[in-house]
Structure formats: C-alpha cells, structure tokens
Amino acid sequence: MAVVVVQRASAETPAAVSGALVAAGLTLRRVPSAEGGAAPLGLGDAEGLILLDAPDAADTLAPALVRAALAAQVPVLALGAGAGLLTDLAARAAATETLDVRMEPTPAAATDPLFAGSEPPPHTFRLGGSAWVVRPAGGPDHAPGGPFDERIDQLLFRYAELVAARAQHTTARAFFTQRADAWEERFAYQAPAYAAAVTRMRLRPGATAMDLGCGTGRAMPALRELVGPHGRVLGVDVTPAMLCAAARHGRTHHGHLLAADCTRLPVPRSSVHGIFSAGLLDHLPDPRAALAEWARVAARDGVLLLFHPSGRAERAARHGRPLDPEDLLAEHNLRPALTSTGWRLDEYEDATGHFLAHATLAG
Template sequence: MAVVVIGEPAAQPGAALPPAVTAAFEAVGLRTHLCRPGDGDPLPATLTGADALVLACAGPEALPLLRAALAAEVPVLALGGGAPLLDRAAAQPLPPAAGADPLRGAGEGAYGHGFRRLGGSAWALPGPLGDPAGAAPLHRFAALAAARAEHTATRAFFTPRADAWEERFAYQAPAYEAAVARMRLRPGQTVLDLGCGSGRALPALRAGVGAGGTVLGVDLTPAMLTAAARAGRRGPAGLLVADCGRLPLPAGAVHGIFAAGLLDHLPQPRTALTEWARVCAPGAELLLFHPSGRAERAARHGRPVSPDDPLAEPNLRPALDATGWQLAEYEDAVTHFVARARRRVRASRCGGSPGG
C-alpha cells in the first residue's frame, strides 16, 4: 500500500516535505512515494496501488491524475501550494458529502486555518506544510486512507474502465441469462446482484421475479452503476452504491443473491458469505458465477490453479457450511463456473438441526 505524494522541485524554497507528513502515514501502515515532476520524476500512469494522493505542488502536469482520483473517490489531501490545483481539478462542483466529516474531531466546529472539504473524498489545507494546526486533520486523513484502502483499490481499478465495460463484455449476456436460470426464483421475490457492474444479469433477474418482485444491483463503484443506467438497467432494477460485505438491508429480506466474479476477489470471503446469509431468508438461493472456468482464468493470467482459491470445491464447501449455506450444485467447466447454494433453515429453539 502506498500514498502518492506530488511535491515541488527540490530546489524550490519550502519544497521539503515535513517529516510529520510521512510519519502520519507510516503510523497507519502506509508508505509514501514522493514524486517531483519539476525534477523529472514520472507521475504514476494510473492510480492502481495508490491508497491516497497528497498534493503539495501546483503544477498542471498533475491535473489528469488528480481528476482521475476525484472521479474514483481516491482520498485526496492538498497541502500548501497544492490547494489551488485541487480547486482547478474540481472545476465542476463536487457533490456534497453525506454524513459527518471524518477529518473533523468530535466537538470541533468549522475548520480553522483554511482547512476545507470538497466532496466526499478530497480536502484542502492551504496553510504552510509545517503548520502545527494541521497535524490533527493530517493524522485523521491518514487513518481514513488506511481504512478505505480496499474500497479505494476497487474504485481506482474499475472507474476508468466503466465507460467501456458494457461494450467490452456484452457478448457474455447469454451466459449470464443461463446462469440466472439455474436460480429457483419465483414471482414477487427480492433478489440482489452483488458486484453487478454494468448489470448484465439484471434483466434476467427481473424476469425471474416478475413485475411484483424487487431486483437490486449493488456495486461499490459509482461509475459502474452509471454504466448500468446508461445500458438501460435502471428500469429492471434499483441501483445501489454499497459494500457487499456490509449491506444496508434488514435480516431475512432477500430470497436470492447472484454474484459473478466477486467472492474470490474479496479479502475475507467467509465474512462476506456470513453477511449474505444474514440478509437472506431461509431457503434463499445463492449463485456464484463466472463466464469462464477456474483453469481457463488461471491460464489466461499465466499461472496455475491455486489450491488456495476460495472457489475450489474443497475450500468453498466448508466455507459455505460454516456461514449458513449448503452447497447444492458445483460445476467448474471450461466455459463457465457455477456454484449454487441454499440458505439453511435456522435451527429451532428446541435444538433441531438446520435443514437443507
């Protein structure tokens, strides 16, 4: 994990980065990568691998990277001379952030010393870099960057790809329809597509639950849901920005979950399976899907199939068993991967065993 710091040329007065800046990130396990474009240091081509962006210069060469960070909601902190560039990058007003400001301490009023928030992921501290008044918000920013690291990585990867996602993978729509057909959906039920992307499964899910059912596409990356809406998927389904490991839904509200290419990319698959079981009613269907098999995907990436793959049956079956699911169907073919499980019926208070 790394924080990209864009600084002034070393010869500029006051260009030295205060040790407190580096120390704030090291304290939460984030290393800093200092780039000085004015001295010929290349800027990162993408934000992949960047947990945050700290801007301490006003050079226009950083504008493309800064705009990409704002679009992907990568945490941004503009210090000193970087504040005017942040304003320039956010030429269009950023949407107001919901909830309390995580960089404002409990009981604190409005920011002093020029510190301000722009949207949900960017802050500016126009004062001197060594200003002690900025120490508290700097440490809070570092803690926020560390806490958001997993979300940042996902959004940084998918945001620049979202516009072309539907066109690139539209040919897979029939495979998604065939996978959804394996779910035993009934009219009037509630079904989720977790990590829905541009929503290729949403029309088939709507067909399964009918006009009286509820279909919800959930994705962590707002740009992917924008792509889904552009592809006409807002009609068949509601679209929700949310973490699939912390769903804003009541217990037992869902009758089916479709998840394509998701579980094996999560840092804690069992935690996610537990959360999915929480929101599902007994007997609910879970379908894990990928439009290619595990061996084909591994070969495409130039590596062997890993025995630690969460989708390998010896790993998946006990993970499902431990989190309230029962594996009903497992198929790892060349052309697709499907694992279908059913939410166990909860044990009765009299000590009965969970049903299948």
Template sequence: MAVVVMQQASAETPAAVSGALGAAGLGVRRVPLGKGATAPLALGDVEGLILLDAPGPADTGTAALVRAALAAQVPVLALDGGAELLAGSVARPTATETLDGCPEPTPAAVTDPLFTGDEPPPTAFRVGGSAWGVRSTGEAGRRQDTGYDQKIEQLLFRFAELAASRAEHTTTRTFFTQRADAWEERFAYQAPAYAAAVTRMRLRPGTTAMDLGCGTGRAMPALRELVGPHGRVVGVDVTPAMLSAAAGHGRTEHGHLLAADCTRLPVPRGSVQGIFSAGLLDHLPDPRTALTEWARVAARDCVLLLFHPSGRAERAARHGRPLDPADLLAEHNLRPALAATGWRLDEYEDASGHFLARAGLAD
C-alpha cells in the first residue's frame, strides 16, 4: 500500500511525512511537481494523497488526479500550497462526482476524524468526508503559533492511520469509480437473470428489501415488483459513483440509494425482510463480519439471497484457474459460515449459468 506525496521536484519529502506513513505501514510514492513533471492520471492502488505544493498553471494532470480522488473518496491531506490546489480542484468538478454533487469546502471541526476532539487550526477546512486542507499561515503566523509544527506532525500521523484503516474501501471505490459510467451498459444482458433470482426470494408485499453491493441497482426494479408500492427497497453501495450511475438509470424510481459499508449498516435491528446480494460476499475482507451484521438487521422471517449470474466453475474457467476448495461460496464452506453467523442455508445451486444460495435466520 502506498500514499502519493505530491511536491515540487526540487524538494525532499519531509521526515515527518515519511515517518507518519511508515508507522501506519504505508509506503511513499513521490510525485514531483514542476517543469517537465507530469502527475499520474490514474489512482490505481493509491491509498491516499498528501499534497504539499501547488503545481504550475500548465499542469492540468495534477488537478485531474485530485478531482478523481475526491470523486472516489480517496483520503486527501493538503498542506500550505497543496491546500490551495485542493480548494481549486473542488471549484472544477468532473462528471464522476458524488451522488449529491461535488461538496464545498467547509471549516474543519473537532468532530472530524483528523482532529478527534482537538481544536483544528483556524485555516483548516474539509471537503466531503475524505479530504482535508490546512492553508498556510505564513511565516509570521507560524512564529506566533509555537506549536504549529507539532500540530501538523500529529495531523500527519492521524491521516496515515485513517488512510490505512480505509485502504480496503479506497481500493474498491477507485476500481468501481472508473467503471461506473459504463457498468450498466456492459452488463445489461444480465438483467433477466437478476430478475429471475429476485423472484426466488418470494417476499411479501409491503415488506422491506435491501440490495447490498447494489452497484447500478440492477436488482431494484425486480425487488420493487415483489414488495409492491407499499414496500421499501434500499440499494446500498460503498462507491458513490456507482450510486450516481444508478440514479442516472432511474433506480430512484424503484427505491432509495444509500452510500454505506455493508458491515456497518445504518439500519435498525430486525427491520429487513429481504436481503439480496450479488457478487459481493466472497470479495469482502471479512465476510463473517458482514453476515453477522446482515443477521442483525434481518427480521425473523428475513430471506437472504446470494447470487451471481455465473456458476463457480464458469467463473474459474473464465479466469483460467481451477475451482478453489477454499472458495467461500463452495457449499462445504458457505454452510458453516452461515451457521456461525446466525443463518440457515435452505437452498444451494451452483449451476453452469448461475450461482444461488437462499438462507433464512436460524431458529
């Protein structure tokens, strides 16, 4: 894992930056700014950005990278000249914005995770929930604030810890943000398979159904059909760009879209009668934590349907590898995983054209 540090080509990376990142187990990927330097245009496996300087007026690649990071909610810390770059990037949003548009900079608060109760510097600001800037106070301001350097060093350590804790989500968001606009068209042919799978849930009208890891919300129309006009459908995804694409394809006509972590759902206990999840569970770093959380929000009569429009053997062959006996979705692994987290496996199908597992809460 690495955090990109952007600064003038002639400058050395401050020891405080390298030390904070190293303490959190993060590497440093230095991107020089200045004449002849070109910033990367893709985030790749970046876990965060630290902006120490502003680029020249002809450097459009750096601003594009920052806007892409904001869209994907990659953690960003911008100091001094870098703070001006961050604020300027917000003023020029791209097509891949968050669901509610590109957020405006707001003053940093003691409730921000980077300050954890400490009073932030008066020049500190926040952009959305993943980017922070501290504008330069100038030499006179630094002389007046004798603890300024120590505060910045503490800020760097907190940012490094935050970037490391969010690394898994950051990787997911950067991957899917780049693909969100084309996702629906690319997989439109799978819509009938999704609809057929949803009908297997056999939900009653008036109930609540969730599509976890909903992407562009392909299951939401079928879920709405099941629960009827008086039921409730919620599509949940951790990538705002996918939810924005879902809204663009009219999924808000079928239900609500919610940006959330599927292992920490902002949903009351026992309030959901149907949980649909396609191609998500076996890609999570801790699937048992997710299943336990899903059991928490499930009503006593809840149905959990795990689905994929391809069978396990078909997917393995497509990637040129044999079936993995350790695969979570293999029945001999999935059944005990469900049982250990409060579920009972009722139906299991690993066919050539689809994978489907239907479960209910254990008695």
C-alpha cells in the first residue's frame, strides 16, 4: 500500500509524514511537484495522496494526480502550500460541475472520518468526502519540510490509519473509475446472459431485489421485469463513477442506485428478497463477512444468486493459469462458506459458458 507525496524535488519529506505512513504499514512515494510529463504511477498503485507544495506553472503532473484522486475518491490531504493546489482545482471542478467537491468547515465534526473525536488544526476544511485541507497559518511551522505542530502530527497519524483502512475500496474505485465510461459498451454482449441468470432467482412480483457490485447495472432491467412495477430494485456499488455510468445508461428507470460498501449495507435487516451478485464475492478481502452481511439483510427464504458470464476454467485459461483448488468459488470451498454464514447452497453450475450458484437463507 502506497501514499504519493507531492513536494518540490529539493525538499525533504517531513519526518512526521514519513513516520505516520510507516506506522500504518504504508509506503511513501515522492513525486516532485515541478516535474511535468506523465505520472510515474497510476492511482491503481496508490491508496492516498499528500500535497505539501504548490506546483510550478509548468507542472502538469500534480494537478492531473489530484483530479484523478478526487474523481476516484482517493483520500487526499493538503498541508501548507499544497492547500492552494487542492482548493484551486476543487473550485474549478465545481464550476464546471465535473466533480462533487463542496468546501465545508469541519471543526471536529462527529461525522467526519478524519476529525471525529479530535481537535483539528486551525484553518482546516474538508472538500467533498475524501479530501482535507489545512491552509497555511502564516507561520514557519507550516512551511514545506519544516516542523509541524502537535495537532498536525496527530492529524497525519489519523490520515494514515484512514488510508490503510480504506485501501481495498480505494484501489477498486481507482481501477473502475478509469474504466467506467467504456464499461457498458465493452461488455454489452453479456446482457442476455445476465438476464437469463436473473430469471433463475424466481422472485415474486412486488419483491425487493438488489444487484450487489452492480457496475453499470446490467442486471437491473431484468430484475425490474422480475419484480414488476410494484417491486423494488437497488443497484449497489462502491465506485461512484460506475454508478454515474449506470445512470447515463438509463438504469435509474429500473431502480435506485446506491454507493455503499457491500459488507456494511445501509439496508434494514430482513428487507431484501433477492440478491444478485456477479463477479464480486471472490474479489473481496473478507468474503465470509460479506456473506454474513448479505444474510442479515435477506428476508426469510431470501435468495442469493452468484453469477459470472464465464466458467471458472474458462477464466483461469484466459489468465494463463490452472484452476486453483483454493478458489472460493470451487464448490468444496463455497458450500461451507455459505453454510457458515446462514445460507444453503441449492444449485451449483460451473459450466463452460457461465458460473452460477443459487442459495437460499437457511432456517
């Protein structure tokens, strides 16, 4: 896990910055703010971004990194002179309506993920939900490379802990944000397979159905047809850019789109009759926790359908590797994982052209 630190090539990274990152198990990667050209790494390789310096007029790298980070909701912390870059870019983005970046003062707000339960430094602001700014107070303590006061030291440790905790989601958002615009067209040919899989859920009209890890919402039209006009369809994904793409492709006509972590769903207990999930479970850091959460929100006799438009052997061959006996989706692994989290595996198909596992909520 890495955090990119943007500062002038001649400056030393403050010990408080490097110390906080190391303590959280993070790697520091410096990017000189005066170098133009292409970024040396994509946001898929970084879980956080710290800005310590304002870039030169000729610098194209730092603004590009910041714009990409804001779009993908990578946690950004701007200190001292770096605050100017972040606030300027945020103001421009807001003016052109390309990003949701409202400037809000955050005096130890109870709901702020960085400042809750602490006293923030003065001149502190939050931009949107994933960027924080500590503006220069006019003294030498805020100079790049100089010492920070105690509150900023504490802030750095809290930021590093937040980055480490969000790392899995940050990587996923960065990966899919870059691909969201082309995703629907690239995989449009799979729509019939998704529709056929959804019918296997056998939901009644009026039921509530959820597409977990919905991406651009390819399963949502079929789910709507299954539950009818009086049913409810939710498309849930952790990447806002994918949900925006889903909206552009008309998925809001079929249901509601929700940005959320699939292991902590903002959904009442026993409220969902059918959960459809394609290509998600085996990519999660804690699949059993996810299955337990899905069981929590499932109604009595709720249905879970795990799907992929390719079989396991086909996907393994595509990546040039043999089938892995430790693969979670292998039946001998999936069945006990489902059983231990409250599900009963009813149907299992690992065919050449698709993977499908149908489970119902036990007891």
